[in-house]
Amino acid sequence: MISVTNLTRRFSGFRAVDGISFEIERGEVVGFLGVNGAGKTTTLRMLTGYLPATSGAISVCGFDVLRQSLEVRRRIGYLPESVPLYREHRVSEMLGFQARLHGIARGDRKARIASALERVGITDRSEHLIGKLSKGLRQRVGIAMALLPEPEVLILDEPTSGLDPLQRIEVRGLISELAQEHTVIFSSHILPEVEAVCPRVLIIHKGRIAADGSPEELVRQGGSANHVRLEAVVPDAEEALRLLGSLPGVSTVKDCGREGIHRTFEVACEEDLREDVGAVAAMRGWALRELSWRQPSLEQIFSRVAFELEDGQELAPSPAATAGQAANAGAVQASGLELSASAPLSGAGTIEVQGPGGSSAASANKPPAKPTDAGPKRAVFNLNPFDMGANRDLGAPKDAGPREDS
Numbered sequence: 001m002i003s004v005t006n007l008t009r010r011f012s013g014f015r016a017v018d019g020i021s022f023e024i025e026r027g028e029v030v031g032f033l034g035v036n037g038a039g040k041t042t043t044l045r046m047l048t049g050y051l052p053a054t055s056g057a058i059s060v061c062g063f064d065v066l067r068q069s070l071e072v073r074r075r076i077g078y079l080p081e082s083v084p085l086y087r088e089h090r091v092s093e094m095l096g097f098q099a100r101l102h103g104i105a106r107g108d109r110k111a112r113i114a115s116a117l118e119r120v121g122i123t124d125r126s127e128h129l130i131g132k133l134s135k136g137l138r139q140r141v142g143i144a145m146a147l148l149p150e151p152e153v154l155i156l157d158e159p160t161s162g163l164d165p166l167q168r169i170e171v172r173g174l175i176s177e178l179a180q181e182h183t184v185i186f187s188s189h190i191l192p193e194v195e196a197v198c199p200r201v202l203i204i205h206k207g208r209i210a211a212d213g214s215p216e217e218l219v220r221q222g223g224s225a226n227h228v229r230l231e232a233v234v235p236d237a238e239e240a241l242r243l244l245g246s247l248p249g250v251s252t253v254k255d256c257g258r259e260g261i262h263r264t265f266e267v268a269c270e271e272d273l274r275e276d277v278g279a280v281a282a283m284r285g286w287a288l289r290e291l292s293w294r295q296p297s298l299e300q301i302f303s304r305v306a307f308e309l310e311d312g313q314e315l316a317p318s319p320a321a322t323a324g325q326a327a328n329a330g331a332v333q334a335s336g337l338e339l340s341a342s343a344p345l346s347g348a349g350t351i352e353v354q355g356p357g358g359s360s361a362a363s364a365n366k367p368p369a370k371p372t373d374a375g376p377k378r379a380v381f382n383l384n385p386f387d388m389g390a391n392r393d394l395g396a397p398k399d400a401g402p403r404e405d406s
Contacts, residue, residue: 001026001183002047002153007056009042016042018207019056026152029179031198032187035306039207040187041081044157047185048078061152074102077146077182081158083138087131091122091141094130095148102149116144120174136167143174154182160193172196191299201298203305210305219296225251226295228267228277232286237263243284247276262289 045051256264
């Protein structure tokens with residue numbers, strides 16, 4: 001149905017698409033997934049004949065896109081990312097204009113327009129001005145325009161871009177219905193959209209195909225293993241590793257370290273073993289904070305491709321997450337004290353901790369000491385050119401003083 005071989009497109013030396021090749025069979029629904037700027041839209045424009053390729057070959061329904069462009073366009077319905085609509089036209093007028101551009105015979109236009117409007121569910125809006133329609137309805141008009149020539153292939157570029165959640169659900173449902181009758185290429189950078197509509201996914205990164213297959217296949221090939229995540233107050237980490245690793249069905253147990261008073265373990269297993277892990281925790285008296293079942297997802301695959309992570313490498317925590325972990329540790333971490341793993345929690349909110357010299361300290365409520373003038377300095381920048389003279393270098397700090405407590 002669609003054959004792409006060594007397709008390349010350059011813009012002033014920059015390779016937006018870099019030698020990609022793939023095949024799409026009749027009746028397939030394929031999702032193009034990638035971050036903004038990955039090369040999705042450029043590829044679709046070349047598939048539809050709107051943009052010539054620098055090199056490579058494309059055929060659609062057996063016709064060469066470069067040499068038989070008109071034959072290809074008769075068989076393709078294309079919805080670009082920015083739908084070209086005349087806001088002063090009524091919906092029926094816009095579709096009539098498009099029907100004339102497609103060369104549809106005068107006697108067939110009325111029936112074609114009515115059929116397209118019915119399929120996208122906006123028959124009652126045919127006499128409304130396009131400029132008065134919501135973004136979601138304008139997207140439906142765009143899809144109706146793509147359906148007018150009764151194409152064999154539908155190419156939809158970001159059809160849910162800019163829509164609210166309800167409108168996205170409606171457009172996704174519409175695309176699922178259309179996929180039963182057409183070969184569909186659906187471009188998006190939104191993971192749930194692709195997962196909900198497309199049985200096959202092509203992930204494009206920096207102009208190249210980074211992954212190709214069903215979401216389940218991609219997850220199985222590149223995702224992390226199923227695992228139970230356990231966060232608990234564990235007195236002896238070595239004993240915990242031994243007990244968890246001895247459970248039937250457990251392949252490996254990973255100690256992810258401590259966050260405050262809690263230690264985190266990832267128990268890799270094919271089946272959900274939360275009950276077994278929870279039973280071990282109850283038997284040993286571990287205080288639980290989290291016991292959850294984690295399965296790999298397409299999001300992990302996409303993240304690995306987008307951030308170019310190696311196998312086993314995870315995303316660094318965001319500053320907000322890091323700040324949250326520091327807040328969980330409270331004054332214990334701020335004071336440089338190490339929490340005893342076996343320290344009991346008291347009802348007054350105090351905990352027993354071990355200082356650097358082995359002495360005990362008792363109160364999580366004690367405020368941390370204020371930094372002195374000998375503490376770390378902070379640079380202060382003043383972008384007012386009239387302060388301290390117009391010739392002052394605005395890129396240099398105005399003053400450097402001690403950090404103040406907020």
